[in-house]
Amino acid sequence: MNEVEELSKIDVKSLPPLQPILLNDLHQQVLKNLYLELGTGPVLYLLSPSYSIITPTPNETINDFLSKNEDLLNYVKEYIIQNLAVYSSLLDVNSYFAEQNNCLVLARLRERDSGGRRYEIKFYTHSPRELMTNYKDKIYIGRDFIDLFHFRRKYLGVKELVNSVKDQYEVLLDKAEEKLNEPMEYKSFFQEIKESVNELRNESLVILQSLPPYLDFNKLKGKDLIEINAQYRTINHFLIELTDEVSEFENLLHYNKENNFVRYVTKYKKDLANAISYFNIKIMGCLNDKILNLKFKH
Structure with a gap:
């Protein structure tokens, strides 16, 4: 797992501008409540929508990354949701489960040996009240693939x-x-x-x-x-x-x-x-x- 290291190499200014897309209410709510899971070494960190670390205890590497890359993470989250809106029905067909959990969705990124460019993303939903105590009870709702430098597929x-x-x-x-x-x-x-x-x-x-x-x-x-x-x-x-x-x-x-x-x-x-x-x-x-x-x- 090297998502933190690979994302650290990317200058957000080098990424193509996000295109203006009118998201429906479901995609807007998921974007607002989207958690990220990023790996560094053997450790997978769960980040809240505001990028506080839910689990596990952070080390210097992840703290330094978060302090310097909020704009990049904002970009990545919106890019993920725009891709789902255009090239997937994942949220549409799993909306019942997502909305039962107040649209809390977890996006687990896996870098695909591309120098930080391409990622496989697994999506889960979870009860907000039990996220801390019963993390393993998350519901798998699907996967998608993104290329940060090329939106059109x-x-x-x-x-x-x-x-x-x-x-x-x-x-x-x-x-x-x-x-x-x-x-x-x-x-x-x-x-x-x-x-x-x-x-x-x-x-x-x-x-x-x-x-x-x-x-x-x-x-x-x-x-x-x-x-x-x-x-x-x-x-x-x-x-x-x-x-x-x-x-x-x-x-x-x-x-x-x-x-x-x-x-x-x-x-x-x-x-x-x-x-x-x-x-x-x-x-x-x-x-x-x-x-x-x-x-x-x-």
């Missing part, structure tokens, strides 16, 4: 999403070896899921190569939008098929009381469900709206 972020599904399957395999009582009993399930994951990734990459990396709605004709929408829908179908297989596996694990492992499968299924919602709401929802409201260009 090629292929609407789908390529990175698909790669993440494959990466998280590999993590799941490692957890299975560690947590399952008899891993070989579930060999057929792992094989089926692996085949679906590979099919999703391989077919998606082929489809994406046929699509424009960025959509310019001023130049695209109606027939182009219809075709693009159909191609993204095909990728979504692969996600749905994979989710069905993961759900079947999850149910079996619950039945067999594999409690030490099943929670990792549930988290994986949450990522898949969030991805499907993103396709339905933000990608195909937007494209369908454009199709319905666009005068057909001959």
